[in-house]
Amino acid sequence: MRRGPGAVLLGPYVLLLLLFFLTPLVLMLLISVSRQSFGELEWTVTLHHYARFFSDSYYLSVLWDTLLLGLITTACALLLGYPIAYHLSFTRSRWKPMLIVFILSPLLVGIVIRCYGWMILLADRGLINATLTEHGWITKPLPLMYNKFGVTLALVHVFLPFMVLSLTGVLKRIDPQLVEASKTLGASPRRAFFEVTLPLSLPGILAGSLLVFSLAISSFVVPILVGGFKVHVLPMIVYEQVLSVFDWPFGAANAFVLLVISIVLIAVYIKVTERALRGIV
């Protein structure tokens, strides 16, 4: 394609991104090194807000908790996502389209609604506790919500579809003949899985894990609704600093810490998948 029409077609989106995506992010970086006094920004270059973050044991513990929560969520999503992806990749069931709808619909249903579903189930007067109390099996409600357990459960649920889609992307490209060959050579189905299928699906495992980890550490809707502000994570601090405390520079500095982690993860993700443009995840 000649340069002319290409630039005309690509131009609007690239311009939109430069103006309303890249510029705001650069501005955020500038704000994170500025000073704020009496609500007014002073454009200086200070690392004060970063120093405040990295010298306060509270913020460091929040950062640690956020990463740990992300890690546990990723591990659980992988454990639950792999069997589903494996089944979906090799099944010849006529129900397959419906199964894909089951995987996709949670993606299209808003995150607030999915959290609300868990709230109905896990709350102190929620379905599980109410049912158990009614039957006299427990006397006081089990602590299912407003803690790390509930948040992890909801996070796994919210991001599982991304793991499944990343895994199927790799699993369905594995040549079935390789597995057949290993079985012909005497390998048990179990050994064929662990020595052929599993190693070949490693790129998918890595891609899905990076994606879920990156999404989990930046989620704040789940900690707010299912965690009831009791589970403190980095994105929640960003949210509070920017929208309630109105300390923009410190909020921006927090956001920038999250941004650096995300960019590293995204870079590795693109490198691993080498498919920046294909598939919806």
Add this chain to the structure above:
Amino acid sequence: MILRVSVALIYAFMLLPLVIVVLAAFNAGNYFTFPPQGFSLKWFANFFNRREFMQALWISTEVAFWTALASTVIGTAAAVVLVRARFKGRDLLNAFVTSPLLLPQILTGVALLQFYTLLNMHASYAALLIGHIVVTTPYVIRTVTATLTHFDVALEEAAQSLGAHPVRAFFEITLGVIKPGVVAGAIFAFAISFDNFTLSLFLTSAQLTPLPIELFAYLKYSFDPTAAAVSAFAIGVALVLVLGIARFMGLEEFTGF
């Protein structure tokens, strides 16, 4: 056998919260218990009678419509170039145009909030709309790219050698072939915008509240099943949109199967 049972259980885990929300919306009681306390439509009546929910529903629908339209046009145009172009730095450009999709939306939200506030256009309709277009366009690019990779450029060249103007060749041949991807991309963009919470939270005000934000505000103060009726309605919309994508593009192609 073990695989089948565990797969069935994991599907149940995935669907459980959604099923519960829908059941709670049709349940007569204030609290959802098992077994349900009888069928009732009063929570839906409450949803449709509340002005703030109706207003929010209208805003969400309108924003989603314009977002889908704009992102489909600029996303399709961009995809056509990105698939065919062979130039230095193409991979970097690909990464750049899909980055709004990979970057956590809270970051895009905070950055846009600060940017808009300094420009004095915070909480305006245009600000919200542009934010939505930025995050939905990469999805359109991906779905259109998926159909474009099967497209044989020779078809377009044939039309041109038969005397068709390049623009006409594009609209009559190329667009005809990639239409399923374009329509599916538009539907998906609509769905993403309609359900968007994270970005909208940073770009809205009391006068400009899309449905997910209204629902979130409602849930912070009350726990009554009107929220379930709102959610069940949104789940219904999502289901219709998924079926639309299935109809136009096929879900296996759409998800990259």
